[in-house]
Amino acid sequence: MxxxxxxxxxxxxxxxxxxxxxxxxxxxxxxxxxxxxxxxxxxxxxxxxxxxxxxxxxxxxxxxxxxxxxxxxxxxxxxxxxxxxxxxxxxxxxxxxxxxxxxxxxxxxxxxxxxxxxxxxxxxxxxxxxxxxxxxxxxxxxxxxxxxxxxxxxxxxxxxxxxxxxxxxxxxxxxxxxxxxxxxxxxxxxxxxxxxxxxxxxxxxxxxxxxxxxxxxxxxxxxxxxxxxxxxxxxxxxxxxxxxxxxxxxxxxxxxxxxxxxxxxxxxGLLERGRGLALIGAMRVSDAVLNVLTWLLYAAGALCVLRAITTVVAARRHARMRDWIWGPPVTEPVSVIVPAYNESAGIEAAIRSLVASDHPLEVIVVDDGSTDGTADVVEAMRIPGVRVIRQANSGKPIALNTGLQAAHFNLIVMVDGDTVFEPDAVRMLVQPFAHPSVGAVSGNAKVGNRRGLLGRWQHIEYVIGFNLDRRLFDLAECMPTVPGAVGGFRRTALERIGGLSDVTLAEDTDLTMALCRDGWRVVYEERAVAWTEAPASLDALWRQRYRWCYGTLQAMWKHRGAWVQRGQSGKLGRRGLTYLTLFQVLLPLLAPVVDVFAIYGLVFLDPLRVGLVWLGFLAVQMAMGVYAFRLDGERAGPLWTLPLQQFVYRQLMYLVVIQSVFTALAGSRLRWQRMERYGSLRAPASTEGFP
Incomplete structure (x- = not known):
């Protein structure tokens, strides 16, 4: 279509x-x-x-x-x-x-x-x-x-x-x-x-x-x-x-x-006149299409500029709040839940990074029917404080609920089986819980396997896209997603909303939105750094992002009532859902229009002018990238691939959104898409950061 x-x-x-x-x-x-x-x-x-x-x-x-x-x-x-x-x-x-x-x-x-x-x-x-x-x-x-x-x-x-x-x-x-x-x-x-x-x-x-x-x-x-x-x-x-x-x-x-x-x-004759009228009609339609595209192009440009301004301003303000103290230091132990399905390639590095934490914790690995010996790998490690629960394959939300029931402590950290934590990540992640209004905390997920071109592009996306957005969501008190890779939760908040739901494919987004609608505040702690394994092939990336995007659309539809509610729920609806609709749904839908119109401009209009507009857009992206990388303490070297990203990666991402929207409109049910793990990450050797 x-x-x-x-x-x-x-x-x-x-x-x-x-x-x-x-x-x-x-x-x-x-x-x-x-x-x-x-x-x-x-x-x-x-x-x-x-x-x-x-x-x-x-x-x-x-x-x-x-x-x-x-x-x-x-x-x-x-x-x-x-x-x-x-x-x-x-x-x-x-x-x-x-x-x-x-x-x-x-x-x-x-x-x-x-x-x-x-x-x-x-x-x-x-x-x-x-x-x-x-x-x-x-x-x-x-x-x-x-x-x-x-x-x-x-x-x-x-x-x-x-x-x-x-x-x-x-x-x-x-x-x-x-x-x-x-x-x-x-x-x-x-x-x-x-x-x-x-x-x-x-x-x-x-x-x-x-x-x-x-x-x-x-x-x-x-x-x-x-x-x-x-x-x-x-x-x-x-x-x-x-x-x-x-x-x-x-x-x-x-x-x-x-x-x-x-x-x-x-x-x-009538046939010849009909063909002529059809040509005239086609020309008029083409004029109308061009007018519509022109306005859509203006809309896309305005959205891009608006997003750049809002995210950079918010990030600058958020950076000034780095030393914010939520209250007395949180020292109580944490239950870390690791849902695992066929994670044998990376589970050992994930567990070793957790037990190396400088904060007291227990680790609960819920093996969700793995067929590759994931549970055996964990048990063979024989690490005190690490428990393994085996269950028939039931899906990630059910595995997390199983871990929640087995947890001993009130603070819960949920971790993907391929994620490697910095030694201080758990401690940093739970500090905002000193404030009683905080129900969940999003950590700072970074791409660990960033050596190849695809890895660098995803690294850029995480830093410029996800992390800048989280800073904005934090300030606006409308965080829509605590990533499954690194997220902290207050147990009482989870129990009050009935735990995790499996009605969407983005259980982390669904859970976060449910917490916001229940009146809890969700914040972003950039110092809680964890390293995740990004997809290593375009096919794997497509399947992962397709699931994410489709699940996010499901969660947005499920929680659409937040648009008309008050309090914390209303902030999620009128701020968070509106932002997602504009910048993660409508803007990607307009992206093909921008690309097609750019080709039209190169062929029929002034190529120099079109090229200058594209360079201006790229300059804005580059400026955002340099600032975002500086905020995240990252070297700006990978940004040299940003122009190439505009020609390949960006198209892939908006095609994912378009396919997800069409799938949702068609009423199809997307099955779970699991990413293949390669175990490319290793536990950090010290508190100096992941190499």
């Missing part, structure tokens, strides 16, 4: 980009043809402005004496075309309008008015492309689409074509002639000019009249414009020119009437 949406979105942008940014912006007369002229037949160079370059001897035709074929290029225009039509109607004059397909699609009612009032409508390509310079495929596309647009807007087709940037016959080059021959193969007669009003220069009304006035009695094909800018001089000149030339004995006619050709316009 996502692929289909992106394909449709890309198609709409491609159509919009082609129709709005692949045309020639210069006026017709401003581009002078340059090149060889040897291939142009002499009869054409000295002949009339209407050219038939068909098989055999090329032919041309000129207007009859004292006959002027008024022609208007580049329209229709919503401002100037109606004024020109009004003036022609008042003067009882018919003209030929060489219209641009994209302009007709934007204003089909004006094209219908041109036909309805007896004027001749003809093609000026689809996007005002220079056919002499265009490749064959584009020339064919320009001609075909311009005819479809005419068919859809007016119900007629035409065999008359004026190539953009064409001039008089004497100025034709070999490339122009080749293009004229190619368009004749498509069934077109080419109409050039014999007299150019040069109204595109806007030289003044008098000069336009002088340029448009015939020097003798020969018939003329007069070039004027009803679009492409301010055409007030054109309208003013016409108002004087037409009566003056009529008084001199000139008559005005369409191109075909002026040279004695049969009518070049023909009614089209």
């Amino acid at each position: 996502l692929t289909m949406l992106l394909v449709c979105l890309s198609s709409m942008l491609l159509l919009n980009g082609y129709t709005h940014h692949m045309f020639g912006a210069e006026p017709d007369g401003a581009v002078k043809p340059v090149g060889q002229v040897g291939a142009v037949p002499p009869s054409i160079r000295t002949g009339g402005p209407v050219i038939d370059a068909g098989p055999g001897q090329p032919r041309s035709a000129s207007p009859a004496a004292r006959t002027i074929a008024l022609t208007f290029d580049d329209g229709p225009d919503p401002v100037w075309t109606p004024r020109v039509l009004d003036l022609l109607k008042a003067q009882h004059v018919h003209a030929t309008f060489f219209v641009v397909g994209t302009a007709v699609a934007a204003h089909p009612e004006l094209a219908r008015r041109i036909v309805a009032e007896g004027h001749q409508i003809a093609a000026h390509t689809f996007t005002h492309a220079n056919l002499s310079e265009a490749a064959g495929w584009r020339r064919s596309l320009e001609l075909r689409q311009s005819q479809l647009i005419l068919a859809g807007a007016t119900g007629v087709s035409t065999t008359l074509l004026r190539p953009p940037y064409s001039a008089e016959t004497g100025e034709l080059t070999d490339r122009d002639w080749a293009s004229i021959q190619a368009t004749r193969e498509s069934g077109y007669l080419t109409v050039l000019t014999t007299q150019d009003s040069e109204d595109w220069r806007r030289p003044g009304t008098a000069k336009v009249i002088a340029n448009s006035t015939p020097r003798g009695t020969a018939g003329q094909v007069l070039l004027m414009h009803d679009a492409g800018g301010d055409r007030s001089q054109t309208v003013a000149a016409l108002a004087k020119l037409i009566p003056t030339l009529k008084a001199r004995g000139f008559k005005f006619a369409t191109v075909s009437d002026a040279v004695g050709l049969p009518s070049p316009t023909h009614k089209v």
Whole structure:
């Protein structure tokens, strides 16, 4: 579904980009043809402005004496075309309008008015492309689409074509002639000019009249414009020119009437008109899509800037509170619960790091039906104060509840089986419990296996994303998640909410939200450092984050009532859930739009400007990263991979969110996704920190 949406979105942008940014912006007369002229037949160079370059001897035709074929290029225009039509109607004059397909699609009612009032409508390509310079495929596309647009807007087709940037016959080059021959193969007669009003220069009304006035009695094909800018001089000149030339004995006619050709316009069938209407509809939809995307892009940019400002300001304020004392030092023993399912690779390092703690504790390992001998590994260690409870596989929440029932102490620390603690982590983690309002404490989980590129990217995400957010949540008193890797809980708080629930896949988020809604405060203790093993492959990372994201969506939906409640629950709802909705759901959903629009900008807009915007975004991310790394006491070296992260890792993360949202909307139940463990972490050798 996502692929289909992106394909449709890309198609709409491609159509919009082609129709709005692949045309020639210069006026017709401003581009002078340059090149060889040897291939142009002499009869054409000295002949009339209407050219038939068909098989055999090329032919041309000129207007009859004292006959002027008024022609208007580049329209229709919503401002100037109606004024020109009004003036022609008042003067009882018919003209030929060489219209641009994209302009007709934007204003089909004006094209219908041109036909309805007896004027001749003809093609000026689809996007005002220079056919002499265009490749064959584009020339064919320009001609075909311009005819479809005419068919859809007016119900007629035409065999008359004026190539953009064409001039008089004497100025034709070999490339122009080749293009004229190619368009004749498509069934077109080419109409050039014999007299150019040069109204595109806007030289003044008098000069336009002088340029448009015939020097003798020969018939003329007069070039004027009803679009492409301010055409007030054109309208003013016409108002004087037409009566003056009529008084001199000139008559005005369409191109075909002026040279004695049969009518070049023909009614089209229902199928052809339907296809034309479909193309017009697609172009309008593409315009609407671009407008929506533009606003979404602004929204995404605003969200990014808002998140950067709020998190950095909050982190700065939170850093000033590092020496905050919650009360008398907490020295009471702690029960550490380690739920374990097939954790034999890393369980020994996790247990040894816990028993090396400088705070009194007991360790309860709940083996949840492991098949790899996890419980045997722990029992073989024979460490006093470490107990093993075996149970049939029931899931992590049930394993934690089992450990909770077996715990001896009032303070509970929950630890993943792959997590390695710093010696002072438990002591730091429980200090906020000196305040009676604190029901849970989030520790500082760090990525331990960060040597590879994927590990560095996850390390960056933990420091810039998770930890900055936790500082903000702490200040706003709306912490939505105490990570399963390192979290402390007050036993009475857990018992009051009935322990852990297994109705979501993010049991840690569900538990934290339930505590907040019960009136407990959840805080962040950055000094309680634990090291976790991050996924070592993209597949494992995808499965882990998919479970996290889907579980978070489940928990948000389960606790949606917090939005309308008061107290601590209301803070979670209106602050925490709103933040999660904006920055962890909506912003990732907008991310593909940003990427697709960036490609659109590189192809159709100003690549330099798009590149500067991207560099500005990257600079903001880099500044946030440097500050976050400094707060966490980390070296900034891994940040060199941040630009690469924007091209690979970020896309992976927002695809996870998108798939999770679609899964949730479809009502599917996602099964538990367990990450494969490699046992890459080791217990810290001393209190100086993990190497």
